[in-house]
Amino acid sequence: MKTPALNRRQFLFGVSAVAGGMLVGLPELHAHASAGEVTAWVVIAPDDTVTIRVARSDMGQGIFTALPMLVAEELECDWAKVRAEYADTNENLSRDKPWGDMATSTSISVRASQEYLRQAGAQAREMLIAEAAARWDVAPDTCSARAGIVTHSATGRTFRFGELAAAAARRPVPEAVALKHPSEWRLIGTSAARLEARPKVFGEPIFATDVNLPGMLHAAVKNCPTIGGSVVSFDRAAVAGLPGVRHVVQVGKDAVAVAADTWRQANAAVEALPVSWDESIGAGVTNETLRAMFRAGIADPAAAIGHRIGDVDVSLRDAAQVIDVEYEAPFLAHATMEPQVCAAQVTAERIDLWAPTQNGEGTTNTIARVMERDASQIFVHKLQLGGGFGRRGLAQDWARQAVQIAAQVPGVPVRMMWSRTEDFTHDYYRPMVLARQTAGFDADGRMLGWKVRISGSSIAASLAPFWLREGVDNALMDGFVEEDMPYAVANFEVGVARRDSHIQVGFWRGVNLSQNGWFREAFLDEIAVARRIDPYFLRRELLADNPRALATLDAAAKLAGWGKPPEGRHQGIAIVEGDDAWCAQIAEISVTGGRLKVHRISCAVDPNFIVHPDITMQQIEGGIVQGLAAALYGAVTIEDGRVQQTNFHDYRYLRMEEMPVIDVALVPSLGRYGERWGGIGETGLPPLAPALTNAIHAATGKRLRSLPISNHDLGA
Incomplete structure (x- = not known):
């Protein structure tokens, strides 16, 4: 053809x-x-x-x-x-x-x-x-x-x-x-x-799901139920006669696929296809075993140090009071509205892909390597994405599979699309991470030192090993290292112990700040309680030498009416800087009979310069909604190496009646404190979880140190 x-x-x-x-x-x-x-x-x-x-x-x-x-x-x-x-x-x-x-x-x-x-x-x-x-x-x-x-x-x-x-x-x-x-x-x-x-x-065809090429076949994929496992055998003849089925093929070492006249025919056939898998890589792996591995990591004295001020060990040894606690953030799925999808056509002369890619060159290079072709023979026709959040960037499994299927029916265009179940169970997940944080105070309540130990799986090891430095993934410490730890602390230290598993991890909206922002800002509230100081004023004190951060924090406090919520409601505050943009948020909530109600999120953001205010507002609001859903419900669980969540029924997202009022104040500093332009797409997410759990503490006295919130009893 x-x-x-x-x-x-x-x-x-x-x-x-x-x-x-x-x-x-x-x-x-x-x-x-x-x-x-x-x-x-x-x-x-x-x-x-x-x-x-x-x-x-x-x-x-x-x-x-x-x-x-x-x-x-x-x-x-x-x-x-x-x-x-x-x-x-x-x-x-x-x-x-x-x-x-x-x-x-x-x-x-x-x-x-x-x-x-x-x-x-x-x-x-x-x-x-x-x-x-x-x-x-x-x-x-x-x-x-x-x-x-x-x-x-x-x-x-x-x-x-x-x-x-x-x-x-x-x-x-x-x-x-x-x-x-x-x-x-x-x-x-x-x-x-x-x-x-x-x-x-107007529903015009701009997404990869819309691709419809002359003579095109549709492919559905079944990946090994355990990530990292492989195909042992499959019975092609068992489904070859089903309606519309044209080809039954193996895809790489870890998947099988059916190409048919329609996607529904292909998916029905691949679901019925008898396959024998080698899943030994995941045997016995659960959230509990992973937690034990990460907990050993945070206790490892050989942790790599990312940032150190003074002598934190001496300050903690001399402290009259010490807080020593552990925080845990779960694996999170991307749950994009458009599942993994890509159309491909392979001939002797060229390979064409119609791809919802976050990295066109990454797609080109991946396919050139997998197919052993020169990059000049790869033609990536970029389409708009029905959600990305990092899933379609360095992770190019979806593009690889589409081409590997199309290569087995040369000259015929094939549009591969995963089912929602495949999308949930074979994601590159936001890492599960544990953090141990210790703070010491003198007899008058003044903080003497703050020590952080983090352990989790490395995104770089999973997707970009060349980013590692002597085996260390410094990004696991984002939010605590020198360039983005905003608080003035006399004695401070952060270290990381990388612990990888067969569960592949990847970039997620806010990347490592999505968990580290929560670790830091929730623990800072614990410090405020120990010091008997309002958490807003503690942040003002520690940000005294950072006028841009201080202005953003003050704008959020003014917008929310900090300290004066309506009767029966309580507030929590957080501020996180990411991608050269500052974002402060205040959550206003109530807890009645153990039932949480998020009434309002007030947010101030300073990206320095703003190109399109409406887009900026929408991106901040989108980050808040995604962050709220993750904080309330988001968690991927592992049993015997397999991911358990398969669709939105067991990986919940926010529902209409749960949506709070969102107020956003754009406070661009317009270069007054430097000319670097800030980002917007991920900025609204990291402060949400700590603002929310800090508000829950204000309402109930309960300190939540693991997410999601739905796992906790907020009753009396």
Whole structure:
């Protein structure tokens, strides 16, 4: 079968290159461009339509709007005429990475791209102005651009961008361009119309689940019930005659799959397929055995030290009072609305994937390695993601399986999709982690020292061993190490003991801060009780030398009316910095007859600069909702090596009637304390759990040191 004549633009948005379009980008890109060729960041068509390339992946966080806004601000185009499309992964490799890093994780999209995207817009603007000035035989500095039009100030003469684009593209790209001061922004900082909204509202096919290629088969997968196990044998003949079944194949060492005319036929067949598995790797493994392993880790005197101030052991030895407690965070699943899915077609000449990937280059490199092909033969057609949260970044198992299935039916496109059960039971889970925290106080209640020991499985060991330093995963200590431990403590030490198992772990929204933020901020409330001080004022005291954090904390306290909740309600507070953004939250709750009710979450966030306020608010709200669901119910349990949760009936998410009021105050410091841009996608989640458990203590006197909350009796 021939490869369908379907290119990425036709498939995604129906946007095609226009002859004579304008090609602009960073200086080194222009040398590769030729007339009519689409490359770099901006294409301006004769009708003034501006197409802006997006190198990162949109999984609902709004960067299909936010990143083009950064370009358009400096370009001075008409936002109503802007379109966006994904930059091509294969072209990025063949052109020596003109779009740079295409990975999308750790709230990186805006904060890591903003400078060069604004530069690309400014370069394009200067090229358009230079072309117009040459036509008028005037100096470029007598001309200006606004809303897609270049104007000569003295005479009022104008050219539309579309009239100038083809010729301007042949001009040299200016290497040095001046960027606007934030006070001059007209688009950045506004809630401009979202470019990706219409396809979602009207159900247009933009997700991998929507892929429908000529002659396509549908594949369902059954993975070994124990992660890390393998296929021993399977009876292909037992299901070969079922309706619609075309192929029954093994996928790698650990899975089988059925390809059929429809996905329901494929899934019914793969569920009926007799398979013998080798599950010995998980024998006897449970949450209890893992807990014992991690508990031994936090007691290990050989723990790697990540940050040390003073001599904490001496301070604890001399203390009149000591708090010594253990916290535990569970494994968490991603539970994306779109299960793992990918379409693939394999021929002798090329491999095509239609992929909901957070890392197009990672997908390319994974498939090139697995299939022993040159990366130039891999064509990844990026689609929007029905949820990512780190699941579709470095973890590329879904892409590998799709290609391994398609390779066994060469020339035929195959769309592989996991069932919800496979998605829950074969995730790359947020790690289960234990933390032992010890604090010592003198006779007057002053804190002398704070010691932290953390033990859990390493995400780096699971997905990126090259990140380890002499076997140590320093990210397991995020929130406690020097660069992100905000509190001034005279004697402090954090150490980590890595303990890995066959349960694969991976990035989750907020990554290690999602548990370490809770460990730190919940324990700080214990310190406040020991010191007999209000937890808000303790934080103010310890953040006295951090004006940005202090301003964020104060904004949240003001928004919530700290210390004055309605009768019968109680408050808890927390503040966590992640990805150069500060976020403070206050949970307002009540507990009646042991029943918890979350009434309100008040949140203040300072990412330094904000591109799109509505998107920012939505991302913070989304993080709070996900964090609340995880804190209340989230937990993956292991029995004899197998994950027990299989769907939303036993891995609960928040229900409509449980949704609290969420108030968000955006308090961007606009560079007053430094120019680093902060992230938004993960920022709203880490403070939620500690604010909530701190509020529960205020209401009940009970200190919860393990999650989820639903495992605890909150009664009298």
